Amino acid sequence: MTRESRVLLLEDDPAWVEQFRSMLPTPPYAICVAETVEDATRLLADQSFDAVLLDLRLRDWEEDFSGMSFLDVLDRAYPRPSVVIVSAYGQPEHVRVAFKQFGVTDFIDKRKLDVSEFRAAVEDAVSRHRAQSARHLEPDEKREFNVLTRKFFSGEPVVFEVPEDAVNPWERDTDLTEED
């Protein structure tokens, strides 16, 4: 059985939300929608996603590109989902920063959206994320990491338990230097 592809969609326009849903049918896609960067940040702390579809203009202002600020949040998420930007207003500098600094997997112009290219871009994003996360944490470690991330975003104190016999790496380094 194919695993479901978990997608976080950050989009404020209901008509576009419907459009994306119709292009990414369930199954295999499970889509979670956020209308604001704050909602998306909360969802990201609670759940894990294979890919994020990100609109850039989340308020109806001409100079609004608040979606770009979510790239910073995503950069701190671990494991980090793949990102596809889908926007009608991206400027060359946004595209550059998105690829160069944040490693997005694609940047799609909403005005020229082609359904098969779009689906291929999302599939590619999902499979890249899976290939990458398979190389990282084991499931138990992921769960623990997500709990800590959720606490961090909700303002709860995050406490790391250190075993009593753990070696302080700083002290160990000092010892090695002295031996040299």
Added chain:
Amino acid sequence: MAHEGRVLIVEDQREWQVELQNLLQDFPYSIKTADSLQKASDLLKNHVYDLVLLDLRLRGWEEANFDGWELMDTLAVLKAEQGTQVIIVSAYGQAHHVRDGFKRYRIADYIDKKRLDPWGFQQAVAGAIEKAYELRGKILDAK
């Protein structure tokens, strides 16, 4: 320390050729310029470059002219064969050029002439030349 590098500036405007050369004058690069698509193609056919700094509008007087883009397929072949890197340096590039540049052609960077920051430009050039060396090493190893 920066690698020695062979750089080709594909740029039709004399003042921009001079500006870019000046920004790179303190580095150990040998720099050639081409002010047209034809001259660039001829140079690329006969010489190996680590980096091509590519302007997109090579007939500056024509709006909506992006003939520099026509070199991208040739440059993709040179990247695969010789490790040649590309930085697009343009004042008129559109979002789809930047997207296709990074996504399809794996360019090293895109620099907007209107916001050119000298230090950032020098870093981008040094990084791209280093990448060209790395990639050429891998290509040679694979042979």
